[in-house]
Amino acid sequence: MEENRRVWLLGAVVIGVVVVLLGGYLVFRGGAESKLTVKSIPNDLTLTLDGKPIKANGDVKVRAGEHTLTATRDGFQSYTETVTAKGGDPLFVKMYLFSNDPAGRAWEQDNPDQALEAEAEAGRRYDEIQKRLRSKYPILLELPYIGPGFKATYTDSKSDPDNPEAISLKIQLFDSEGKTKALEWIEGHGYDPATLDIIYTR
Structure with a gap:
C-alpha cells in the first residue's frame, strides 16, 4: 500500500513538472521575439x-x-x-x-x-x-480613355489626398453631353459611378 502511494505521488509530481514545462514553453513561444x-x-x-x-x-x-x-x-x-x-x-x-x-x-x-x-x-x-x-480600382485598366465629349484619366484622391493608394477618376468634359456620355461609359463597363470618387473638369 505504501509502495503504491509512492508510485502515485511520483507520477503526480512528474505530470505536474511536465505541465509546468509545457505551459512555460507555449507561453514563451507565443511571445517569441x-x-x-x-x-x-x-x-x-x-x-x-x-x-x-x-x-x-x-x-x-x-x-x-x-x-x-x-x-x-x-x-x-x-x-x-x-x-x-x-x-x-x-x-x-x-x-x-x-x-x-x-x-x-x-x-x-x-x-x-x-x-x-x-x-x-x-x-x-x-x-x-x-x-x-x-x-x-479595376477601371484603371481602361484609362486613359477618350470618348464622345469627354476624356477619362485619374488623379490623386480629392476625398483622401494624403493616401497614396486612393485615387479620383478625372473626367474632362468637352461639351454639354460629355458628363452623360461619361456616366454611360462607366456604367457600360460594369462600374457604379456612386462608388467612384469622380472629379469633373472643363
Whole structure:
C-alpha cells in the first residue's frame, strides 16, 4: 500500500513538472521575439520604433504584433512603415527617404551610390502601389480613355489626398453631353459611378 502511494505521488509530481514545462514553453513561444533588420538611406537619418529611437541600420528585437517605424532627416521626406512580427520569424525593412529640398539633393550628389539605390527602391515601391491600385480600382485598366465629349484619366484622391493608394477618376468634359456620355461609359463597363470618387473638369 505504501509502495503504491509512492508510485502515485511520483507520477503526480512528474505530470505536474511536465505541465509546468509545457505551459512555460507555449507561453514563451507565443511571445517569441523576432529579429528586425533595418537598412536606411540616408544612413544617418533619425529612426524610431514605436516612438523610441533605434539605430538607423542594424538589428533590433521586437515582440510579436504590429510595430511602427518612422524615419526623418532634414532635406528629405519623412517615411513611416508598419510591420507585423510573427512567431520569431525575421523581418527586413528598407527605410529609404527621398530628397525634397536643396539640402537633400546636395546630399544625393555627395552620396551617388546610396542615391541610386534609393531611386531603385522608389521604382519598386511605385510598381507595388500601381499593382495594388489596379486591384482596388479595376477601371484603371481602361484609362486613359477618350470618348464622345469627354476624356477619362485619374488623379490623386480629392476625398483622401494624403493616401497614396486612393485615387479620383478625372473626367474632362468637352461639351454639354460629355458628363452623360461619361456616366454611360462607366456604367457600360460594369462600374457604379456612386462608388467612384469622380472629379469633373472643363
